[in-house]
Amino acid sequence: MTFVVTEPCIKCKYLDCVEICPVMCFHEGINCVVIDPDECIDCGACVDPCPVEAIYSEREVPEKWREYTLLNKQLARQWPVISTKRDPLPTAHEYRNIEHKRDQLDKSPGEGDPS
Numbered sequence: 001m002t003f004v005v006t007e008p009c010i011k012c013k014y015l016d017c018v019e020i021c022p023v024m025c026f027h028e029g030i031n032c033v034v035i036d037p038d039e040c041i042d043c044g045a046c047v048d049p050c051p052v053e054a055i056y057s058e059r060e061v062p063e064k065w066r067e068y069t070l071l072n073k074q075l076a077r078q079w080p081v082i083s084t085k086r087d088p089l090p091t092a093h094e095y096r097n098i099e100h101k102r103d104q105l106d107k108s109p110g111e112g113d114p115s
Contacts, residue, residue, distance in 0.1 A: 001058050002037035003046060004072050006065040008054035009033060010105050011095035012088055016049035019085040027079035028110030031089060036076035037069075052096055071105075080112025 005017075009032040018026040018033065025039035026046075035046075037058070047055045056062070058069055095101065 001042045002040040002072075003035050003042065003044065003055050004037075004058055004061050004065075004069050005032065005034050006054050006056060006061060006068045007099075007101055008052040008096075009050075010101040011098075012052050012054075012092040014051050014088045014092060015082065015085040016051065017046035017055060018082050020045045020049055021083065024081050024083045025076075026082050027076040028082035028112050029075060029079050030106040030108045030110050031091075032105065033082060033110075034072040034075045034079065037073050039076075067102075075107065078107075079109045082110065082112050084113055 011031050013032050015033070022043065022045065023039055023041050025036045025041075026033050027036060035055075042057075044057070061069055
């Protein structure tokens, strides 16, 4: 089993979750992060630190966000690993409670961890 980052992360990208992950399974895009299901050890440490409640156990992903299970898997293959917390996006406060942001997901890779 794995955990899944869902829509509330888009345009927020709070990174409290990445620094607590014991296996570095988070991958960074331009405006959100995803979890690599092949690396996730199902510990759940990332769930409570997420201030926008974007992370769910794969079994508990709300129906309206089911597509994010596959998106996490696909995008984790393309995006770099991130394990270091940085400031959230400048749009985080504004978009924190906005719903229906799927069309704003940028599939471009982010910076990831510094080399």
